[in-house]
Amino acid sequence: MKTSIFTYTSKGLPVLAYEFHRGGKEILILGGVHGDEIEGVIASFELLKHFLNSFDYKMNLTLVPQFNLEGVLFKTRGNAKGVDLNRNLPTQDWSPEIKTPRYHPGVSAGSEVENQGLIHYLENKKPALVLSLHSWNPVLNVNGDCYEFANVLAALTGYKIDDDIGYPTPGCLGTYAGLERKCPTLTYEIERGLAAEDIIKIHVPAILEALKVYST
Secondary structure, three states, X not given: OEEEEEEEOXXXXXXXXXXXXXXXXXXXXXXXXOOOOHHHHHHHHHHHHHHHHXXXXXXXXXXXXXXXXXXXXXXXXXXXXXXXXXXXXXXXXXXXXXOXXXXXXXXXXXXXXXXXXXXXXXXXXXXXXXXXXXXXXXXXXXXXXXXXXXXXXXXXXXOOEEOXXXXXXXXXXXXXHHHOOOOOEEEEEEEOOOOHHHHHHHHHHHHHHHHHHHXX
């Protein structure tokens, strides 16, 4: 395992990544894109614990448990500047419109240093899968060809698979990576408020099993 700095926060804090290299496809797992969605952070750190004990996959996996570190620290959706990192990526449909403070897209597309690090990673690594761990109503939101992976998750969790989250999301990761750059992206919306014990019992094993799809 290698620890690296994936990017920095708006206040200059390092955002840590944990890398596991066994050859094969490149996989990225992000937790805490929205800092007030702690369920994804819990799942990420439980995955890290498992990988530290045993990493049996033939792949190169990068795990970033707290991508929006400032949001996690302050328990806010956005970073310390109030920008929603999942509305700030330079997609073709990015809009400067601020519909509500929670969905602030930033002063310009890709303005946030956190996302600049993510963009650099995507351009250089071109992952076969981006798994972004969120929490909301239970759904597996697929952008790009990662249905085999999603089918395993659906079978083990009972969550539905949908390629449409149901509302506009300009500047989001699914569009930027999954649709516009052909890096298949699955936004995993864990049930909001689910107990940590249930996240660890249900969703972490499901992810561990589904990752076998890419371990070739």
